[in-house]
Amino acid sequence: MNFQIKPSKDSYDVIIVGSGAGGGMATKILSEAGLSVAVVEAGGDWDPAKEEDRTQLRFPWESPRRGASTQIRPFGDFDAAIGGWDMPDEPYTRKNGTQFDWFRSRMLGGRTNHWGRISLRFGPDDFKRKSIDGLGDDWPIGYDEIKPYYDKVDRLIGVFGSREGMRNEPDGNFLPPPKPRLHEMFLMKGAKKINVPIIPSRLSILTRPINKDRGVCFFCRQCNRGCQVYADFSSSTCLVKPAMKSGQVDLFTHCMVRKVTSDDSGLATGVSYVDKRDMKEYKLKGRIVVLGASACESARIMLNSKSKVHPDGMGNSSGMVGRYLHDSTGASRSGIIPELMHRKRYNEDGVGGMHIYTPWWLDNKKLDFARGYHIEFGGGMNMPSYGFGSNMDAVRKHILDEFGQPSPNGGYGEGLKRDIRAMYGSTVSMSGRGESVPQYDNYCEIDPTTVDKFGIPVLRFHYNWTDNEIKQAKHMQDTFEELLINSGAKLLGTKPGVETQYGLLAPGRIIHEVGTTRMGSNPATSVVNSNCQAHDCKNLFVADAGPFVSQADKNPTWTILALSWRTSDFIIKELNSKNL
Amino acid sequence: MNRRENLKLLFAGSLGTGLVLTACSPEEKLADLSPKIGGTPGGRVPEEVERDNSLLSGRFLTDLEMEQVKILVDIVIPKDDVSPGASEAKVPDYIEFMLKDQPGNQTAFRGGLMWLNLEAYERFSKSFIEISPSQRMELIEEIAWPDKAKTEMGTGVRFFNLLRNMTVSGFYTSEIGFKDIGYAGNIPNVWEGVPQDVMDQYGLSLDEKYQSVYLKSEDRGTIPDWDDQGNLIA
Numbered sequence: 001m002n003f004q005i006k007p008s009k010d011s012y013d014v015i016i017v018g019s020g021a022g023g024g025m026a027t028k029i030l031s032e033a034g035l036s037v038a039v040v041e042a043g044g045d046w047d048p049a050k051e052e053d054r055t056q057l058r059f060p061w062e063s064p065r066r067g068a069s070t071q072i073r074p075f076g077d078f079d080a081a082i083g084g085w086d087m088p089d090e091p092y093t094r095k096n097g098t099q100f101d102w103f104r105s106r107m108l109g110g111r112t113n114h115w116g117r118i119s120l121r122f123g124p125d126d127f128k129r130k131s132i133d134g135l136g137d138d139w140p141i142g143y144d145e146i147k148p149y150y151d152k153v154d155r156l157i158g159v160f161g162s163r164e165g166m167r168n169e170p171d172g173n174f175l176p177p178p179k180p181r182l183h184e185m186f187l188m189k190g191a192k193k194i195n196v197p198i199i200p201s202r203l204s205i206l207t208r209p210i211n212k213d214r215g216v217c218f219f220c221r222q223c224n225r226g227c228q229v230y231a232d233f234s235s236s237t238c239l240v241k242p243a244m245k246s247g248q249v250d251l252f253t254h255c256m257v258r259k260v261t262s263d264d265s266g267l268a269t270g271v272s273y274v275d276k277r278d279m280k281e282y283k284l285k286g287r288i289v290v291l292g293a294s295a296c297e298s299a300r301i302m303l304n305s306k307s308k309v310h311p312d313g314m315g316n317s318s319g320m321v322g323r324y325l326h327d328s329t330g331a332s333r334s335g336i337i338p339e340l341m342h343r344k345r346y347n348e349d350g351v352g353g354m355h356i357y358t359p360w361w362l363d364n365k366k367l368d369f370a371r372g373y374h375i376e377f378g379g380g381m382n383m384p385s386y387g388f389g390s391n392m393d394a395v396r397k398h399i400l401d402e403f404g405q406p407s408p409n410g411g412y413g414e415g416l417k418r419d420i421r422a423m424y425g426s427t428v429s430m431s432g433r434g435e436s437v438p439q440y441d442n443y444c445e446i447d448p449t450t451v452d453k454f455g456i457p458v459l460r461f462h463y464n465w466t467d468n469e470i471k472q473a474k475h476m477q478d479t480f481e482e483l484l485i486n487s488g489a490k491l492l493g494t495k496p497g498v499e500t501q502y503g504l505l506a507p508g509r510i511i512h513e514v515g516t517t518r519m520g521s522n523p524a525t526s527v528v529n530s531n532c533q534a535h536d537c538k539n540l541f542v543a544d545a546g547p548f549v550s551q552a553d554k555n556p557t558w559t560i561l562a563l564s565w566r567t568s569d570f571i572i573k574e575l576n577s578k579n580l
Numbered sequence: 581m582n583r584r585e586n587l588k589l590l591f592a593g594s595l596g597t598g599l600v601l602t603a604c605s606p607e608e609k610l611a612d613l614s615p616k617i618g619g620t621p622g623g624r625v626p627e628e629v630e631r632d633n634s635l636l637s638g639r640f641l642t643d644l645e646m647e648q649v650k651i652l653v654d655i656v657i658p659k660d661d662v663s664p665g666a667s668e669a670k671v672p673d674y675i676e677f678m679l680k681d682q683p684g685n686q687t688a689f690r691g692g693l694m695w696l697n698l699e700a701y702e703r704f705s706k707s708f709i710e711i712s713p714s715q716r717m718e719l720i721e722e723i724a725w726p727d728k729a730k731t732e733m734g735t736g737v738r739f740f741n742l743l744r745n746m747t748v749s750g751f752y753t754s755e756i757g758f759k760d761i762g763y764a765g766n767i768p769n770v771w772e773g774v775p776q777d778v779m780d781q782y783g784l785s786l787d788e789k790y791q792s793v794y795l796k797s798e799d800r801g802t803i804p805d806w807d808d809q810g811n812l813i814a
Contacts, residue, residue: 077620178795179774182784208804220769416656
């Protein structure tokens with residue numbers, strides 16, 4: 001059987017690989033400019049507005065596993081994203097006993113279907129870290145170059161927040177933020193005592209409507225399931241689907257790109273892909289190829305695109321493709337606030353995520369590590385889901401009876417039921433998300449002996465954290481304890497120590513992979529120029545987080561969107577002036 | 581108005597206010613709570629449908645084991661004056677499914693049931709199902725309290741922790757459990773902040789600085805505008 005989606009054209013103006021934040025934005029901007037676009041996506045189509053795709057507003061008992069995670073939905077059975085760290089058909093390997101965990105989402109919109117909608121701009125300092133602390137490299141562009149695009153992204157997609165005037169946490173065109181939840185007010189009060197700032201969070205969720213095509217948030221706290229009224233940002237609902245209305249876009253789903261094809265002069269001529277349904281290879285022709293497949297997947301495609309002109313892969317004449325791979329740091333801690341026990345019940349869902357957060361607030365010159373972190377907060381009267389109440393053997397002792405006597409751990413019966421009710425909504429958690437220092441020796445490369453199910457050579461990772469990240473995690477743990485104690489919480493679990501790198505998660509776990517095709521002015525030390533155009537192939541562009549020189553302590557999505565828009569504008573300009 | 585019509589209005593962006601959202605009748609809200617049979621719905625890939633169907637049609641626990649599980653879950657979560665017990669909330673079926681979905685627990689769980697039977701034979705020459713309720717509780721008391729249990733009861737304690745976790749989780753993610761815990765969400769609504777009486781109870785108040793910044797629910801129907809500096813002006 002031949003499944004091939006018939007191309008409507010012999011050749012497209014632009015072929016875009018991947019439909020996540022970067023690919024989606026490029027699809028929208030380039031198709032609106034009148035260019036013919038083919039979007040090649042490795043996963044299937046998906047639309048949360050369709051009843052058959054809906055997981056939003058479902059109750060746990062609608063899932064036989066009550067929303068527990070599965071191999072391809074590691075964030076739970078109702079999470080929108082399909083893929084995860086461990087996909088049976090798409091393996092990857094690791095080198096020298098090091099660890100990097102690679103998260104993929106194989107579906108229209110990619111990982112924007114899963115993420116927490118935290119939409120932070122990089123600040124002026126985030127582009128010039130080497131100038132500040134001598135580590136890593138500066139970006140070839142600064143905040144001023146990207147600011148107009150952040151502004152446009154804010155107004156196109158929508159983000160709520162508060163204007164704070166903090167130099168390195170630039171304000172945007174914000175929608176009004178929601179008021180804090182009760183446990184968040186406890187945390188705000190506690191943080192004030194120790195001079196840790198807590199401000200309204202900045203999430204791309206529509207507290208007010210932004211246009212006639214998208215609805216407004218109805219506060220179910222389930223953005224990760226995909227929103228049936230499109231009140232949160234995902235690339236599929238806000239960029240790709242609207243762009244397809246123009247008729248300028250052909251969408252190829254279930255198509256796994258294996259390489260960029262090129263001519264004798266080394267210019268890109270299109271892509272070769274495997275259709276996952278019939279396991280056949282097909283080719284698409286295009287004048288320009290934009291890779292937005294994710295930092296690591298785009299690097300993989302470039303490294304696999306070998307030719308006479310590009311013997312080490314396209315864009316890789318510097319040997320830098322795959323190098324400087326880095327992820328955000330992450331560590332967390334939780335506590336229980338006795339004062340919150342026996343809470344009054346009311347609907348506390350709110351938006352799909354925290355209503356408050358802590359931006360980085362200290363000066364690294366006075367600390368023993370480089371680069372900062374922000375803190376995310378969890379807690380409250382969440383919808384019970386798989387795992388609810390599953391720790392009474394360890395936490396029941398924190399529950400006090402009417403005489404102030406603690407309950408014994410474990411147990412059963414009516415007393416256990418009473419204590420679970422008492423405890424509901426009284427736990428809080430916090431997670432740090434920090435900036436790491438990019439390293440030449442942290443990289444992905446092609447594994448010379450392993451292919452995936454589609455016959456495509458896979459990535460092999462080599463990654464070690466350095467002292468900077470470990471000391472940063474230690475600082476997080478100290479801060480978490482101080483914050484919890486000052487908010488009236490009792491600490492849960494034990495404080496992670498040096499033996500676990502202070503609870504520092506393995507690289508890849510925060511799903512902020514960046515840096516593999518970094519930008520720079522020098523073609524010998526970077527892969528793309530400041531317009532995300534490959535130094536050694538002028539019609540090849542990268543629109544994901546690969547070009548990031550450094551990943552700030554901010555989530556990367558807003559910067560991917562702004563950069564992709566800027567790159568798309570550059571492509572249009574170069575086409576108009578016949579340079580492409 | 582039903583939920584889908586409600587969402588259509590929200591989608592149009594014209595009537596997304598609290599008034600519309602609270603106009604649903606209570607009956608219609610309850611109508612959505614009917615338990616569903618089958619695999620997880622919504623955007624499944626074929627491999628997921630196949631796996632769920634296969635797990636649902638297979639069987640791990642025997643009839644006798646299920647009988648024992650039913651007794652045990654009602655010991656962990658019995659009927660009280662707030663809600664029914666765990667077996668009425670179909671927790672045994674949930675445990676059966678989870679043992680197939682997460683097979684790593686199968687041996688520990690089955691072995692734990694058998695360990696309880698062996699203890700019952702040793703002490704009362706009958707299986708756990710056959711002994712009297714008071715004899716059962718004599719056994720359970722020795723394994724239900726991890727901090728107090730004797731070291732030689734370690735196996736039983738570990739099993740009972742697993743059983744407690746699965747039972748509590750299964751119970752409180754059922755419709756019966758939701759009513760018990762008082763969870764009030766998972767429905768279109770408007771977040772207006774912590775209710776005033778709750779803030780008063782804890783002596784908390786909103787930061788003055790943000791009073792004018794926070795969302796006002798009456799603005800949820802209008803498209804905003806900003807000035808050149810990014811200040812929200814409409």
